[in-house]
Amino acid sequence: xxxxxxxxxxxxxxxxxxxxxxxxxxxxxxxxxxxxxxxxxxxxxxxxxxxxxxxxxxxxxxxxxxxxxxxxxxxxxxxxxxxxxxxxxxxxxxxxxxxxxxxxxxxxxxxxxxxxxxxxxxxxxxxxxxxxxxxxxxxxxxxxxxxxxxxxxxxxxxxxxxxxxxxxxxxxxxxxxxxxxxxxxxxxxxxxxxxxxxxxxxxxxxxxxxxxxxxxxxxxxxxxxxxxxxxxxxxxxxxxxxxxxxxxxxxxxxxxxxxxxxxxxxxxxxxxxxxxxxxxxxxxxxxxxxxxxxxxxxxxxxxxxxxxxxxxxxxxxxxxxxxxxxxxxxx
Amino acid sequence: xxxxxxxxxxxxxxxxxxxxxxxxxxxxxxxxxxxxxxxxxxxxxxxxxxxxxxxxxxxxxxxxxxxxxxxxxxxxxxxxxxxxxxxxxxxxxxxxxxxxxxxxxxxxxxxxxxxxxxxxxxxxxxxxxxxxxxxxxxxxxxxxxxxxxxxxxxxxxxxxxxxxxxxxxxxxxxxxxxxxxxxxxxxxxxxxxxxxxxxxxxxxxxxxxxxxxxxxxxxxxxxxxxxxxxxxxxxxxxxxxxxxxxxxxxxxxxxxxxxxxxxxxxxxxxxxxxxxxxxxxxxxxxxxxxxxxxxxxxxxxxxxxxxxxxxxxxxxxxxxxxxxxxxxxxx
Numbered sequence: 001x002x003x004x005x006x007x008x009x010x011x012x013x014x015x016x017x018x019x020x021x022x023x024x025x026x027x028x029x030x031x032x033x034x035x036x037x038x039x040x041x042x043x044x045x046x047x048x049x050x051x052x053x054x055x056x057x058x059x060x061x062x063x064x065x066x067x068x069x070x071x072x073x074x075x076x077x078x079x080x081x082x083x084x085x086x087x088x089x090x091x092x093x094x095x096x097x098x099x100x101x102x103x104x105x106x107x108x109x110x111x112x113x114x115x116x117x118x119x120x121x122x123x124x125x126x127x128x129x130x131x132x133x134x135x136x137x138x139x140x141x142x143x144x145x146x147x148x149x150x151x152x153x154x155x156x157x158x159x160x161x162x163x164x165x166x167x168x169x170x171x172x173x174x175x176x177x178x179x180x181x182x183x184x185x186x187x188x189x190x191x192x193x194x195x196x197x198x199x200x201x202x203x204x205x206x207x208x209x210x211x212x213x214x215x216x217x218x219x220x221x222x223x224x225x226x227x228x229x230x231x232x233x234x235x236x237x238x239x240x241x242x243x244x245x246x247x248x249x250x251x252x253x254x255x256x257x258x259x260x261x262x263x264x265x266x267x268x269x270x271x272x273x274x275x276x277x278x279x280x281x282x283x284x285x286x287x288x289x290x291x292x293x294x295x296x297x298x299x300x301x302x303x304x305x306x307x308x309x310x311x312x313x314x315x316x317x318x319x320x321x322x323x324x325x326x327x328x329x330x331x
Numbered sequence: 332x333x334x335x336x337x338x339x340x341x342x343x344x345x346x347x348x349x350x351x352x353x354x355x356x357x358x359x360x361x362x363x364x365x366x367x368x369x370x371x372x373x374x375x376x377x378x379x380x381x382x383x384x385x386x387x388x389x390x391x392x393x394x395x396x397x398x399x400x401x402x403x404x405x406x407x408x409x410x411x412x413x414x415x416x417x418x419x420x421x422x423x424x425x426x427x428x429x430x431x432x433x434x435x436x437x438x439x440x441x442x443x444x445x446x447x448x449x450x451x452x453x454x455x456x457x458x459x460x461x462x463x464x465x466x467x468x469x470x471x472x473x474x475x476x477x478x479x480x481x482x483x484x485x486x487x488x489x490x491x492x493x494x495x496x497x498x499x500x501x502x503x504x505x506x507x508x509x510x511x512x513x514x515x516x517x518x519x520x521x522x523x524x525x526x527x528x529x530x531x532x533x534x535x536x537x538x539x540x541x542x543x544x545x546x547x548x549x550x551x552x553x554x555x556x557x558x559x560x561x562x563x564x565x566x567x568x569x570x571x572x573x574x575x576x577x578x579x580x581x582x583x584x585x586x587x588x589x590x591x592x593x594x595x596x597x598x599x600x601x602x603x604x605x606x607x608x609x610x611x612x613x614x615x616x617x618x619x620x621x622x623x624x625x626x627x628x629x630x631x632x633x634x635x636x637x638x639x640x641x642x643x644x645x646x647x648x649x650x651x652x653x654x655x656x657x658x659x660x661x662x
Contacts, residue, residue, distance in 0.1 A: 008530065008555075009514040009526060010510045012351050012644070014557060016650075017647055078645045110519050174643045176643060199340075206422070215582075224336035314346045314348055314499075315348070316346050316348055316349065317344065
C-alpha cells in the first residue's frame, strides 16, 4: 500500500509507492517503449488498460476504439482510491495512508504524435479531459488537490512512448502549491491585487520575456527561471481553480499553449520536457490571490542534476535570450 | 556579468550566468571529457587552470605538481569576486549583482578515482579543504552563505571526468537553507532541542533506516526521501557551521562519509550522484537549532525528471528497503 510521508524539517510530503519498487540493479536508463511490441494506449488495445473513466468518442462502446482522448486509472498507481484516510505518527515522523487517485490521459489515438504535434483542437480536448476529471474527483471530500503533469521523453521520465499525461489526486496540498499560495497571498494582503495578474501585465508591457499571446492567455519566460527555456503559460482572466474554466476559456488557452509547445519544439529540436498544471486546492475556489497556470520545463541534458537535487539553480540562459529564440522559432 | 534574480512568488534566488550561455543547439548530452585529450586537473597541467587559492602539498612550488588536494577559481565562474554588491528592482522584480566566488576543489591527483574510490584519509583532506576555503571566504563581509557540492557522473551534471567538487559563495541565503532553518527553528522554539539531533537519535534507535555510523557521525536514509537511496550524513556532535569543525571532528566524519559512499557505490553499481553540504549562514554561528550535514542524491535514470521540476516527489523505494541494501553492500 502506498503512503504519504512528511519531511519533519521542511514539511515536504512525498509519496512512497513501494508497489512500483525496483531493485537497485533495475535503475538502468531505458528508452520509453511498448512492452511486447504492443502499445496499450493505441486504439484496439483498450483491453490492455484498466476500464476507462472518461473518453471523448463519436458513438461506439466504452473501452472500444473510436475515441479522441481516453482516461483510465494508472495500472501501477502511486495512490489508490480504496481504503480509509488514516494519519499516524512514528516518533518524530508523520505519515498518511496513500489514498488518492492516479489516472492516465491518453492524448491522441495516434501513437506517433507528441504533445507538441497535436492540433490546437486536439490539445483543447486534452485540456477539457483534465477539467472533466477534476470536476469528478473533487466530489471526493478526502481529496485536497490535484496534480496534472506530463513527462515527454525518457529524460523527462516517460516510460511509454505513446503521448499521455497523468493526473494525481492527493489528500494533502503539495509543498510547491502551498509555497506559491503563501507568496501570492502576502502580496495580495499588501496590494489587493493578484501577483500573477501583475506579472502578466508587466511581461506584456516589457515584452522582452514574452513568447506569444492571444486574447485568452500569455506565454513568457519567467524572471528567475530555474533552467534554460523554463516557460509559463497563464490565462489572462483571473481564476484560481483550473477546473472552473469554461469551454471557451479552455479553447483560447489551448491555442496559446499549442503555439508555445510548437515554439519550444522547434527552437530546441524536440526536447524532452515536463509540463505541469499549478492550480488551487479543491476545496478553496475563487481565491483572489492565486492564479492557475502551466509551467513547462525542458530537460536539457547539459544542465546538471545538481540543480534539481539541491533546490538551488544556476541557469546559463537568460530568459530574455530564451524568449527571443522562441519568438523567432519557425513554426 | 552574472546576476542573482529572485522569483517574486516563491522567493527563490537563481544565478543567471550568461557567460556560460549556450545556444539551444548546444544542449546535447555529452559524457564528461578532457578537452583536447589533456586534463586540466591532472598534476603537471596546473598552468591550464587559474592560479590556486589553496593546495595541500609536501614542499614544492605553488601551481606545480606534488599536491594532494588543489583549489582554484572556476574558469567559467557562475559568480565573480570583483565588483560592488548592487541591488535593484525592475518593476515587480528584484536583482542583485552576481558578486561571490566559484571555486573548484580537485579531490585527488589521480585522474581515475571517483570520490567513492578515495581513501578515508584522502577524503578527509578534501573535507579540510572545504573548511579552509570557507574560513577564508567568510572574511568577505558581502558573502552570506557557501554552497559546497559535487556532481559525480554526466547524469549528475559533471562536465569534466577528473573528480572534483565545487564551492560557491553567495551574497544571499539560498531558499533550501532558509526553509530548513525556519523548520528547525520552529521545532527548537517549541521543544528547546535541535530537530536534527532528535532525528539522529531516533534513527539510531529505530535502526531500520540506518546505513552506518561511527563515534563521530551517522548515515541514514531520511524518513521522506525525494528519490531512491537519498542519504544523509550528520555529525553526532551538534554544530550549525561546518567551517567551525575541528580537525578531529572532520577526521571522524570523513570516515563515516567514506563508508557511506562506498556502500552507495557498491549497491547501485557506481551511480551518478550529487552530494551537497547544508550549512548555516556565514554570519550566524553556533545556532542551537540548525545542524550542518551532507545530503547525497543518487541520480537513477529510471526515476523521472518530473519530480525535480515540480517540487513534488514520488519515490518507488522505501528508505527502509534502501537502507537494508546499503547495510548489506559488500565494501
